[in-house]
Amino acid sequence: MCSPMRRWRSQTMTTNPCCALLGPDTAVVCLSQVNYRTGRLRDMACVTRAIHEAGALVIWDLCHSLGALPIDLNGCNADFAVGCSYKYMNGGPGAPAWLFVASRHLAGAGNPLTGWQGHAAPFAFEVDFAPSATIEKFRVGTPPVLSYLPLLESLAVFERTDMDALRAKSLKLTGYFIELADGKLARHGLKVITPRNEAERGSQVALTHEHGWPIMQALIACGVVGDFRAPNILRFGFTPLYVGFEDVWAAAATLEAIMESGLWREPRFAERKLVT
Numbered sequence: 001m002c003s004p005m006r007r008w009r010s011q012t013m014t015t016n017p018c019c020a021l022l023g024p025d026t027a028v029v030c031l032s033q034v035n036y037r038t039g040r041l042r043d044m045a046c047v048t049r050a051i052h053e054a055g056a057l058v059i060w061d062l063c064h065s066l067g068a069l070p071i072d073l074n075g076c077n078a079d080f081a082v083g084c085s086y087k088y089m090n091g092g093p094g095a096p097a098w099l100f101v102a103s104r105h106l107a108g109a110g111n112p113l114t115g116w117q118g119h120a121a122p123f124a125f126e127v128d129f130a131p132s133a134t135i136e137k138f139r140v141g142t143p144p145v146l147s148y149l150p151l152l153e154s155l156a157v158f159e160r161t162d163m164d165a166l167r168a169k170s171l172k173l174t175g176y177f178i179e180l181a182d183g184k185l186a187r188h189g190l191k192v193i194t195p196r197n198e199a200e201r202g203s204q205v206a207l208t209h210e211h212g213w214p215i216m217q218a219l220i221a222c223g224v225v226g227d228f229r230a231p232n233i234l235r236f237g238f239t240p241l242y243v244g245f246e247d248v249w250a251a252a253a254t255l256e257a258i259m260e261s262g263l264w265r266e267p268r269f270a271e272r273k274l275v276t
């Protein structure tokens, strides 16, 4: 192992344990920038550098980042990124997935799913496949146009949104919820597992409780929609464009009331469902 690599390991292992797994036989690392369970945010620049120093490529999964915080893929020299557009991008279920390919990889990266929309001249209807030379080579078939429509409106809002201001509000929302959780919910056994350090926090807060499932079901029945991830995680996403501080207060107050009244113990909330 070369010395820069060793230096990187020692510098990054404590904050980014994933870097400890990097080795000379690592080819590609696929990693979420924000962990979907804990809400922990990774340092994209630092992790990308460590991956490159190990001689590997990185594919960032930005499902829980895009629309929630500023992202600088080119500034971090990222190779590839993928994501959905139905979480913080507000595209709704069925909204299109997306792909980022660094310009330096565009010529060499192929799309194994060859479809007419990825053709250099889709409307020429040629018999042989010739991929587009641009990012459009990653298209496959006809896009589901109706599911793009909500996204058009959402993107128009993002066009006029200052992402630093959005991030600042996001951190205030999650910070306020953590403060309320510590003050009102900890005594009911609900524990914050999302990092308190702002630099390591996405736009969600995760709490744990051994009865997380029925508690979340009761909360949803009371109009506060979070979700549950096995075995014991209650997730709360904060979309800064339209979630306000009063919403945060109301969510914590509703959860506190459910814990105090024991509403969650009603048998109807114990029933397991497909969508969590």
Ligand SMILES: *Cc1c(COP(=O)(O)O)cnc(C)c1O
Residues within 6 Å of the ligand: 032, 036, 061, 063, 064, 083, 084, 097
């Ligand atoms: C939401 C999400 C996806 C997107 O999955 P779809 O197949 O587009 O529904 C991918 N990865 C993570 C970590 C996610 O949270």
